[in-house]
Amino acid sequence: MAAVGDLVMRLLIINPNTSVGVTEHIARAASSAAQPEDTLTVISAPFGVPLIIDENDVRTAVEAVIAAINAHSYQVDGIIIASFGDTGIEQVRNRVDCPVIGIAHAALLIARAVGERFSIVSFDPALIPSLRGIVKRYGMANRLASLRVVENTSWDEIDTIQDGLHDELTSLCELSCADGGNSIILGGGPLAGMARRLVSPHITLPLIDGTTAAVHLMRGVLSGCHLSQ
Numbered sequence: 001m002a003a004v005g006d007l008v009m010r011l012l013i014i015n016p017n018t019s020v021g022v023t024e025h026i027a028r029a030a031s032s033a034a035q036p037e038d039t040l041t042v043i044s045a046p047f048g049v050p051l052i053i054d055e056n057d058v059r060t061a062v063e064a065v066i067a068a069i070n071a072h073s074y075q076v077d078g079i080i081i082a083s084f085g086d087t088g089i090e091q092v093r094n095r096v097d098c099p100v101i102g103i104a105h106a107a108l109l110i111a112r113a114v115g116e117r118f119s120i121v122s123f124d125p126a127l128i129p130s131l132r133g134i135v136k137r138y139g140m141a142n143r144l145a146s147l148r149v150v151e152n153t154s155w156d157e158i159d160t161i162q163d164g165l166h167d168e169l170t171s172l173c174e175l176s177c178a179d180g181g182n183s184i185i186l187g188g189g190p191l192a193g194m195a196r197r198l199v200s201p202h203i204t205l206p207l208i209d210g211t212t213a214a215v216h217l218m219r220g221v222l223s224g225c226h227l228s229q
Helices: 020-033 055-071 089-093 103-114 125-137 158-164 166-176 210-227
Strands: 010-015 039-044 078-081 100-102 118-122 144-149 184-186 207-209
Touching (some): 010 020, 010 055, 020 039, 020 158, 055 089, 078 089, 078 210, 100 103, 103 118, 103 125, 103 207, 118 125, 118 166, 158 166
Parallel strands (some): 010 039, 184 207
């Protein structure tokens, strides 16, 4: 009977927005959490918007995620939805017979495993409603110690956020350590893999990356399903 570490996974990871650069961030983050034998197929939405902000964006992104699923022709063991809104996750679950995990839910589950409360740090005030909404959706609104976002943000391309806002995001993580949480979630697909880049002696809480959390969680889910058979 295979141990968790021996399980080889074939994963489809979907970025529900159209930014190829963000998809590359997601791919690197996922690879850092995968085993060498795992097969990761990481794709962008075939149409839609570079950043999902409002309900119109969400509706378009859901259609794009469904189109990506319908176009995918080979079998996988699990699917990861790599936007912090877990965009289209229920629709995908209704169409496939494998586990589907969203990076937001994965991050929140890891945060709850770490401690009672958590903070979220993100990169744009426009994302605040959706960030609060996803926390509420998963029944954890009372666990949110703080939500800090970079004010007055600007960037040329969304995939440059990690470099362009590195110092600001580091500062927000430092401030969040005094907000009463036990961990800090980096909220947003464009921040995939950034947790390992935010190095500061003043960041005293664990930083949680949704993409890597989802890959690790998927391995546990698939191993659990295997062991029960």
